[in-house]
Amino acid sequence: MKAGIATCLVMASIAGVPHRAAAEWKPIEKVQPYSIAGASGRELYESIGARGPKLSVGMRTIAQTSFALTWTRKYETRGNDCVLAVAKPKLIITYVLPKPENRLSGQIKANWTTFIEGVQAHEKVHGDIIVDMVRKIEAATLGLTVPDDPKCRKIRDEMTTRLSALSQEQRKRSRDFDQVELSPGGNVHQLILNLVNGG
Numbered sequence: 001m002k003a004g005i006a007t008c009l010v011m012a013s014i015a016g017v018p019h020r021a022a023a024e025w026k027p028i029e030k031v032q033p034y035s036i037a038g039a040s041g042r043e044l045y046e047s048i049g050a051r052g053p054k055l056s057v058g059m060r061t062i063a064q065t066s067f068a069l070t071w072t073r074k075y076e077t078r079g080n081d082c083v084l085a086v087a088k089p090k091l092i093i094t095y096v097l098p099k100p101e102n103r104l105s106g107q108i109k110a111n112w113t114t115f116i117e118g119v120q121a122h123e124k125v126h127g128d129i130i131v132d133m134v135r136k137i138e139a140a141t142l143g144l145t146v147p148d149d150p151k152c153r154k155i156r157d158e159m160t161t162r163l164s165a166l167s168q169e170q171r172k173r174s175r176d177f178d179q180v181e182l183s184p185g186g187n188v189h190q191l192i193l194n195l196v197n198g199g
Contacts, residue, residue: 027091027131033099041111041195044100053096062188063119064096065126069134075152078145082152084159087142089134093127095120111198118191122181126174133170137163 036051038044052060074086097120104112140162146155181188 025089025091027093027127027134029127030092030094032094032096034096035101036098037101039102040108041115041198044098044112045192045196048098052098062098062192063123065123065130066094066096067127067130068092068094075155077150077152080150081145081147082149082155084141084144084155087138089138091131091134093130095123095127097123107198111195115191115195118187122188125177129170129173129177133166136166136169140166 034051034053036044036047038047048062049060052062053064055061068091070090072086072088072090073084076083076085097116100112141159144155144159144162146152146158149155180186183189
């Protein structure tokens, strides 16, 4: 059984909703557990392989980080220009993580605790990368002014270009991080070996 860790990107946008100013915001973070069974590290890992989140290619993964992103945006016409006057994000990050359905004890419990804490730390990095992307989107679009755009049409094309570039950057950072962590000798690879071989 081969399991990895994946990050899923979900993006949506709400435009034209009035709001006075871009206030400080914080992401909403949720944990969604899925049940696994086993009395040993190997059995727990095999259960992850059978029950873990599915990837688009049909493989299963240990854990997954996904997000939903919506925006409150207000466009204003100033003279003949269009300005994005308000851009306030609402970001919900969901971490899907394994959880043993049976109570563990002794060395198995200790090994599992080390494993799941490491997996959670790994997923949190993906969450931080997502938050960083949203802050970059905010910085790149709030106050954006497009001249000769009284109907605020050109500005949307410009924003799409900027958002696409930042989205691609986020995906690449997550892929590069996974490549290091999941490679032989990498942090997650070591967590798996310690869980499977530790009991």
